[in-house]
Amino acid sequence: MTTQWNAAEGRIETTARGRGVLSRPRLNRGTAFTREEREELGLVGLVPPAVLTLDQQARRAYQQYTAQPTDLARNVYLTALHDRNEVLFFRLLGDHLDEMLPIVYTPTVGRAIERYSYEYRRPGGVYLSVDAPEDVERALRAAELGPDDVDLIVATDGEAILGIGDWGVGGIDIAVGKLAVYTAAAGIDPGRTLAVMLDVGTNRQELLDDPLYLGNRHPRADREAYDAFVDAYVTTARRLFPRALLHWEDFGPANARRVLDRYREREFTFNDDIQGTGAVNLAAVLSGVRASGVPLREHRVVILGAGTAGVGVADQLRDAMAADGLSTEEATARIYGVDRHGLLTRDQDGLRDFQVRYARPAAEVAGWRRDEALGGVPLAEVVARVRPTVLIGTSGQGGAFTEEVVRTMAAHTDRPIILPMSNPTRLAEATPADVLAWTGGRALIATGSPFAPVEHEGVTYRIGQANNALVFPGLGLGAIVAGASRITDGMLAAAAHAVADHTDPDGPGAAILPLTDQLHETSVAVAVAVARAAAADGVARETVDDGIGDRVRAAVWHPVYRPLKAV
Template sequence: MDSTMKELRGGKTVLDLDPKSTVGGGVEDPYGEDRATEDQLVTPWTISVASGYSLLRDPHHNKGLAFTEKERDAHYIRGLLPPVVMSQELQEKKLLHNLRQYQVPLQKYTALMDLAERNERLFYKLLIDNVEELLPIVYTPTVGEACQKYGSIFQRPQGLYISLKEKGKILEVLKNWPERSIQVIVVTDGERILGLGDLGCQGMGIPVGKLALYTALGGVRPSSCLPITIDVGTNNQQLLDNEFYIGLRQRRATGKEYADLLHEFMCAVKQNYGEKVLVQFEDFANHNAFDLLAKYGTTHLVFNDDIQGTAVVVLAGLVSALKLLGGTLGDHKFLFLGAGEAGTGIAELIALEMSNQTKAPVEETRKNIWLVDSKGLIVSSRKDSLQHFKKPWAHEHAPVTTLLDAVKAIKPTVLIGTSGVGGTFTKEVVEAMAEFNEKPLILALSNPTSQSECTAEQAYTWTQGRAIFASGSPFDPVEYNGKVHIPGQSNNAYIFPGLGLGLVISGAIRVQDAMLLAASEALAGQVTKENFDKGMIYPPFTNIRKISAHIAANVAAKAYELGLATRLPRPENLVKYAESCMYTPNYRTYR
């Protein structure tokens, strides 16, 4: 095949791809994902060069030792590589072997991030093919430690940093990003990273990790993903005193200054990328998270993973657990430890689904759900002092100050932890649950592992192996009395990649609760009898791309049904269409 190079303005050259080899290019991408398009030329400074030495240092196009003899001649890299030609599969095998030599998870994390900066397709191939092994490295729990130490391990910037210094210039900053066609933005202000608190600018590890999963698990093209950190300062004194801290050295901006910066950001995003770009809010503190979702939910395509994603994945686990517990959602009583964005978000979605099933008003179905915060059970006598998002959960009951007393008083069938405080499901609490439930359902959802309300081993041991258990971070299988119990992981990674793909392929312009319920239903439907027999309430992660395709199809179907989809006509088979739109990281042939 002839070596052809494409001329751009200024006489520079970009790589031209063999069109027949462009596998899984994604949604409506007539140029092929890796081509420079006319759109990209409007970025003020961009000149794409993809030949010779530059090609080997371009992570989007570099294939390392997998360049063929023909490609090495055609693209001026003869002699710049050792003579061997290695397949992508062999490269993957070598990298996996090297990763397994590291004893410390953070070393594996930095090695994977280095690979992403060197060879993007190989990074995603490795992640997709070894998802169960590598998910805890690129996501929770290791990503939490990476954020804590981000200033020290920071090497090359990933994503966009928008600080108070950029006020009035955010649109210009967005135009500095080289990709023009962005479909998904994950943004954080770093105030509440996992259960680790305010990590300021170092929270960037979260949007980077989430978007890696959007691609690996949901098939959204990496070139259409943009991680953003909004830096308004930090109240973490340790970071402010740390000479290696990479963010603004000031206390957090609040009130009007904060709201104005976020508003400029949201307007600039819509102006630059259009109405169909999904903005996922990630790890914002409670007060801001609820306000942002309420403010922009009617004008932008927005989603908060901590409020909505967590709720969807937990609801899916509850629905599938009913196969083991019996009854309907309305037959069960729920008690939460933690009444922040995760706890109230899950509670509201459960109430909504119960309302859908029973046709009772949501105000009525909420009465089956009780929440405990740092001051005790949320009851009506506390209503005047409660934050607005807690008020719907203030039911008539005498005051109760401890979780143990709340368990004894309410007698829940399901105990859910979203407190961010490790070890709060004590032996006494779990044993109390086991006293009046044959199969107590215990969900210890706080991340990372150190913040989990109890461990899988504790849950099984303290209930004599009767508990159905799931957690936010992964736990190993537990053997109790000769039986192996496989704990579930109520991991948002089951939901947001498929949900995002569904929004993208339908061209949705808003996210509505009905779409969230559709995503939850799709996930619950993927749990097989074989999974249930092992006590599992979630499907194994090895099938995650298939699961994501089903979730995407369900979400897209709901978008079409609600008249919120813009990509017309509607494809006949949405599952097949979702699968055909998924990015695949196999190498392309260059000519």
């Protein structure tokens, strides 16, 4: 069976027939097949007689969706639709993005991952196993895609899903969810993407003990086997799909940065939690800078949770402050990392290598209050001493920004920028309603998970989502259209500035990041800026000139039924 897009004829051509058509989500259009198509494709008698339009199908699907009793059921419904009819799925998602993004993506995707082995209906993506690295090529080839057919692969090893930890094979759903966002936000052609589960085992005993668990039933592989397996994946994916962007998602802190550092200089690759999160956070801070009127180089930043995301955020803020006139040392000194044993200090045991550059000299904090149970200087003391203007949460610790912490911060700055970025919703370091109440409405807030607007003293505050979803779709689209060979720091900074420029944070209660109804336009703006930055950094293989905006728009895939021909 082959299915191909024939660009010259402007149509999809397939050799599939009958149930072979209906079972392929990329080909299937169910009751929307025309009579002619039914004849040609051997579908006569396999679908009920009426011929519906995509509009009608989308209305029916929406009714089915709203009849689902819970968010998890809505997620399962949409996954099944995705697996049945891709165009209809993306049409429905696009029509109701505000309502459905939290269902296919953060926060509900977290619940779907926890329940993966129970809600399982059909495989979704490519499953690679550390126990059979020799099968990597066979499995990637089974997708039946040629060397020029893949633009993007999202891979996860499921070790650090959102803030909920190790969920083994269920992690495939975050790769699928990210791809859905790539398409819904930036119009990445879903037929040119792959979701990959790098199954290296799980350390969650509850999964290992569960007879229904669908992944490899053993603890996570040791470093040697892990590295060899990841390398087999990168090498094979690169050989089979030379131009694909390799996206890494939700790797644990011991591997995320190591893997990125190993490949970023020589591969077209990107870690969303480190780089995408860094860029969206920088966008929120830039927007906060505009609203507060305080230049970036004068801010003091405290980050709770100096892990994969937290240090990614720190690095991009440091570089942006350096671009704003500070030396790298001065910029670094304005950023305070706080982790599970309090403020990062150089005399601490067990610092991760990527944390060391933000650790403070012990002498600097000699007089600061320590919490012996914690093993260091607690957040409240850091905030009291540092008087931060920016407070960021990437700790996965719900409620960690207590009233005391927020009030102390707000006592020393007019417009505190407070970004509880942890997902899913219950792990947010604070809720917008609390932060607004504790700061008398002065805080500039954005959160990782979606929050409803908040009423405070007669003003409605819209809450922007400081989620890497504002960055990775446009980054991917821009990089693909530019034919980039690398993702450079310049491309990430350009993405952050494009998001910030697409925001209007002035006016009472305005959000400091674009809202979901702006996600598509923001992603296109990000893509154009990223393509230009790729050219400026010398990594673009396609022409990037004044026509780049048109080329980016022309590359956007739309959920419509294209002409289909049986061959």
